[in-house]
Amino acid sequence: xxxxxxxxxxxxxxxxxxxxxxxxxxxxxxxxxxxxxxxxxxxxxxxxxxxxxxxxxxxxxxxxxxxxxxxxxxxxxxxxxxxxxxxxxxxxxxxxxxxxxxxxxxxxxxxxxxxxxxxxxxxxxxxxxxxxxxxxxxxxxxxxxxxxxxxxxxxxxxxxxxxxxxxxxxxxxxxxxxxxxxxxxxxxxxxxxxxxxxxxxxxxxxxxxxxxxxxxxxxxxxxxxxxxxxxxxxxxxxxxxxxxxxxxxxxxxxxxxxxxxxxxxxxxxxxxxxxxxxxxxxxxxxxxxxxxxxxxxxxxxxxxxxxxxxxxxxxxxxx
Amino acid sequence: xxxxxxxxxxxxxxxxxxxxxxxxxxxxxxxxxxxxxxxxxxxxxxxxxxxxxxxxxxxxxxxxxxxxxxxxxxxxxxxxxxxxxxxxxxxxxxxxxxxxxxxxxxxxxxxxxxxxxxxxxxxxxxxxxxxxxxxxxxxxxxxxxxxxxxxxxxxxxxxxxxxxxxxxxxxxxxxxxxxxxxxxxxxxxxxxxxxxxxxxxxxxxxxxxxxxxxxxxxxxxxxxxxxxxxxxxxxxxxxxxxxxxxxxxxxxxxxxxxxxxxxxxxxxxxxxxxxxxxxxxxxxxx
Numbered sequence: 393x394x395x396x397x398x399x400x401x402x403x404x405x406x407x408x409x410x411x412x413x414x415x416x417x418x419x420x421x422x423x424x425x426x427x428x429x430x431x432x433x434x435x436x437x438x439x440x441x442x443x444x445x446x447x448x449x450x451x452x453x454x455x456x457x458x459x460x461x462x463x464x465x466x467x468x469x470x471x472x473x474x475x476x477x478x479x480x481x482x483x484x485x486x487x488x489x490x491x492x493x494x495x496x497x498x499x500x501x502x503x504x505x506x507x508x509x510x511x512x513x514x515x516x517x518x519x520x521x522x523x524x525x526x527x528x529x530x531x532x533x534x535x536x537x538x539x540x541x542x543x544x545x546x547x548x549x550x551x552x553x554x555x556x557x558x559x560x561x562x563x564x565x566x567x568x569x570x571x572x573x574x575x576x577x578x579x580x581x582x583x584x585x586x587x588x589x590x591x592x593x594x595x596x597x598x599x600x601x602x603x604x605x606x607x608x609x610x611x612x613x614x615x616x617x618x619x620x621x622x623x624x625x626x627x628x629x630x631x632x633x634x635x636x637x638x639x640x641x642x643x644x645x646x647x648x649x650x651x652x653x654x655x656x657x658x659x660x661x662x663x664x665x666x667x668x669x670x671x672x673x674x675x676x677x678x679x680x681x682x683x684x685x686x687x688x689x690x691x692x693x694x695x696x697x698x699x700x701x702x703x704x705x706x707x708x709x710x711x
Numbered sequence: 712x713x714x715x716x717x718x719x720x721x722x723x724x725x726x727x728x729x730x731x732x733x734x735x736x737x738x739x740x741x742x743x744x745x746x747x748x749x750x751x752x753x754x755x756x757x758x759x760x761x762x763x764x765x766x767x768x769x770x771x772x773x774x775x776x777x778x779x780x781x782x783x784x785x786x787x788x789x790x791x792x793x794x795x796x797x798x799x800x801x802x803x804x805x806x807x808x809x810x811x812x813x814x815x816x817x818x819x820x821x822x823x824x825x826x827x828x829x830x831x832x833x834x835x836x837x838x839x840x841x842x843x844x845x846x847x848x849x850x851x852x853x854x855x856x857x858x859x860x861x862x863x864x865x866x867x868x869x870x871x872x873x874x875x876x877x878x879x880x881x882x883x884x885x886x887x888x889x890x891x892x893x894x895x896x897x898x899x900x901x902x903x904x905x906x907x908x909x910x911x912x913x914x915x916x917x918x919x920x921x922x923x924x925x926x927x928x929x930x931x932x933x934x935x936x937x938x939x940x941x942x943x944x945x946x947x948x949x950x951x952x953x954x955x956x957x958x959x960x961x962x963x964x965x966x967x968x969x970x971x972x973x974x975x976x977x978x979x980x981x982x983x984x985x986x987x988x989x990x991x992x993x994x995x996x997x
Contacts, residue, residue, distance in 0.1 A: 413755065417830045420837050429837070432844030436930075443934035450933040459772050516771060516945065518929045520835065522764035523773035524945050582763055582835045670933040704836030710930025711843060 437708035450669035464659035467556035483663035492684035495542030531648035554631035555679035672709035717900035734987035742856040755829035759838030765822030771944035782822035
């Protein structure tokens with residue numbers, strides 16, 4: 393009798409659980425659900441910024457704690473022609489563009505950047521997936537570059553445009569900025585999956601990278617592709633990220649050109665990557681080609697402020 | 712009879728001679744059920760997050776070649792994949808549940824199976840959204856419970872063992888192991904093992920869980936570096952968070968089993984309406 397009742401209860405609890413969690417997935421799929429789930433992010437940003445000041449530094453570590461191998465993640469070998477051409481010349485032709493809401497737009501070579509004041513820091517890189525590595529970064533504080541360019545009063549965010557293509561927009565070039573729905577593309581779901589996407593797409597010859605590819609995406613950071621351009625049918629989506637001025641002028645926020653005392657390897661973002669030490673790994677944009685100052689993130693990608701942000705991840709990645 | 716205020720709680724006797732007392736105040740009942748729902752969402756979204764990098768380490772960083780624990784899939788010599796859990800140098804075949812499991816009839820390589828994660832599909836971004844929103848609910852609900860508990864005196868009355876209970880600790884363990892539960896007046900208070908378990912949970916495990924979670928946040932690490940240091944580094948904090956989740960799950964399983972065997976209906980009625988029956992014993996018959 394009791395056993396019977398127990399069975400019914402167990403089955404009932406199981407059913408309720410299934411219904412509840414199935415409901416959870418449905419809820420998360422709706423717009424209202426998405427909005428609700430984002431409330432936690434706002435709360436985290438608000439509270440964490442109460443607990444620190446713009447100049448609070450992330451912890452720095454002794455050299456003895458540097459990880460023997462700094463795990464490269466996300467893009468590790470951008471297949472883009474423009475990037476490959478720069479890499480082949482050891483980035484001697486590289487110029488970082490600084491534009492948007494600035495007084496003086498800049499184009500800075502690596503030599504120019506190295507001539508600016510530098511900062512070296514040994515910090516821990518925390519990936520959104522859960523792992524951590526410690527590395528020594530050297531670079532120019534972003535604040536120095538922005539001071540050199542001079543901000544216009546409306547400037548609120550720094551947007552980082554990168555060299556690495558992660559996927560293509562669906563439909564013909566210029567055909568709307570919407571989500572690549574229905575595209576036959578394999579879409580990465582988290583940074584670690586990008587590598588798999590590269591392999592799959594390279595194998596499928598559906599990628600802009602291989603030298604045999606017929607399409608050479610035009611660089612949108614104004615450093616035209618070296619090869620004559622055949623007609624492009626797809627619009628590449630390259631990595632992009634953004635931070636606000638609170639983080640942009642933090643002394644540890646640097647455009648890093650060295651890792652562990654050597655020029656940044658391609659797998660870790662050569663020639664230049666962002667370090668925003670109080671946030672997760674996906675904010676640390678690699679292959680930075682252009683810094684654009686903007687008033688609002690609405691016009692960037694789908695408006696989330698970054699490649700992963702437009703795919704559901706938090707813009708404020710302090711947790 | 713020992714002098715414990717809990718034992719002197721007022722009671723009423725209904726027409727059939729059954730003794731009743733008001734066991735759980737409304738705030739505690741609400742906090743209990745909110746906590747139960749929130750912990751379920753946190754557990755399942757936590758497993759989703761774990762699946763993005765299903766390995767644990769000790770210290771500040773990840774020693775990728777040498778994880779303390781890893782849930783992966785390996786190719787067997789027969790060419791078939793197996794799900795394995797590796798703890799130090801020990802390997803356990805967990806095919807079907809951990810490392811390799813079926814989702815919609817298809818074998819997929821994932822640490823925790825889809826029925827255990829929120830969302831069911833591999834979706835780290837949404838898992839994080841659920842986790843961080845519900846972490847706030849856990850903290851707010853916990854704060855309400857603790858503030859109420861401290862200021863109403865309920866925490867002390869309910870969870871601090873009485874002198875006689877401490878003196879008879881051995882006897883209480885014996886009764887507990889024999890699944891003999893107190894009846895009548897004695898059922899007005901938790902037994903000593905219950906009290907200590909709840910204390911460890913509400914003052915130990917749950918706060919440790921929240922702190923270990925915060926210690927993993929790079930923002931918190933910048934604001935409060937001592938917190939991450941307290942756990943011995945970010946990866947240690949992640950491991951502690953995982954182990955604490957396991958212990959809370961263990962608590963829930965034992966708790967639910969004991970609720971069932973010690974009088975499911977009476978216990979559930981108590982936690983839903985507040986009213987708990989002390990039975991129809993000799994004291995009332997007299």
